[in-house]
Amino acid sequence: MNKVEAKKVKKGKVVRYNKWGYIFLVPFVVTYLVFQLVPMVSTIFNSFFENYRSGLTQIGPNFVGLDNYKSLLGNSDVWKYLKNTAIMWIMGFIPQILLALLLANWFSNVRLKLKGLGFFKTVIYLPNLIMASAFAMLFFALFSDNGPVNAILINMGVISEPYRFMSHVWSTRGLVAFMNFLMWFGNTTILLMAGIMGIDMNLFEAAEVDGAKPTKVFTLITLPLLRPILIYVVITSLIGGIQMFDVPQILTSGSGAPVNSSMTLIMYLNKHLFSKNYGMGGAMSVLLFFITGILSVIVFKITSKKED
Structure with missing residues (x-):
């Protein structure tokens, strides 16, 4: 067999072998097309139309161009709900990342x-395995006006009458942030542990030989080398924070009480979808996509730096 024939045989084997890779990709591609790409294209398409139900009358679909986006951007409530979402995410994420780094x-x-x-x-890690809806129902029962938390505080003499946690702005926001903190700090800890265990142990041993204190080792060796994992954690947490829905939805029965101080962007989007306002719902989804992308790029630029 000459060299040309040998190359043809070898090439044929590679092609026959590679086809199994494409075959295994088929389920993912089909699932992505049916459940992600098609709905995403449909959402973008619907965002340019007036399409909602008023009582028993169906309005649209009528092409309105960018009117849905103009209505959203000119709506002060949207920016208020974005502020609410950011506040509750920050309140939960800062203690989460600090405790996760420590652990x-x-x-x-x-x-x-x-x-x-x-x-x-x-x-x-166990709290991360509990459904957010079950977690919210548990906290709703614990911190209700006649719940065990109020009963304990009254018996201890801390308060004289039940404290209405769900009727005060910062107590409601604090409960939402605390639940998100409890559910996700274990997952963040595991990710950061994986990053630390991937650092060369010789660096820590050399620092110890040179007499470096634990705080110096952590700030000058661990944190700089942990930056890629930290960036990943911050961006994924940011994306999850913008999509915050189930915890405040169940805790406030979908009202965002008190006075819409715990209403998030996804809760606002859910109201449009519940009322079958597909045009505004689609525009809100696209707006959320751009907000998420812009904030993720900003976080990436701030937390990363060029290396020589």
């Missing part, structure tokens, strides 16, 4: 020789 650095430090690490890792 990740603690759990991944082999010199401490901590016992029961597997148990503690499982325990901190």
Whole structure:
């Protein structure tokens, strides 16, 4: 067999082998097309139309161009709900990332020789496995006017009458932020642990030999080398924060009480979809997409820096 024939045989084997890769990709491609790409294109298409139901009368679909976007951008409520979403995300994310960094650095430090690490890792991750709706229902029962939290505070003499947690702006926002913190700090801890364990241990040993203190090691070695994972955590958390829906929806029964102070952008979008206003709902979805993309780019530019 000459070299030309050998190359043809080898090429044929590669082609026959590679086809299985394409075959395994078919389920993903079909799922993506049916459940993501087609709905996304349909949403963008509907955003340019007036299409809603007024009582029993169907209005549209009538092409209105960018009128839906102009209405949203000129609506002060949209910017108020964006502010609410940002406040509740920041209130939950800052303690989440600080505690996750502390626990990740603690759990991944082999010199401490901590016992029961597997148990503690499982325990901190368990809240992430609970459905957000169940979590919100639990907190709604705990912090209701006649709930156990008020009963404990009254019996301890801290308060003389039940405190209406759901009737005050910052207590409601605090509960939403606290629930998001509890549900996600374990997942963040696991991600940061993976990043720390990927750092060369020789760097830590060299720093220890040079007499560097733990705080110096953490700030000058761990944090700089952990930057890619931190960027990923911040951006994914930001995306999840903008899409915040189930916790405030259930905790406030969809009202965003008090005085819409806990109403998020997705809750506002849900109201348009519930009323079958597909034009405004589509425009709101596209607007959310652009807000998410812009904020993600800003976070990436701020947290990353060029290296020589």
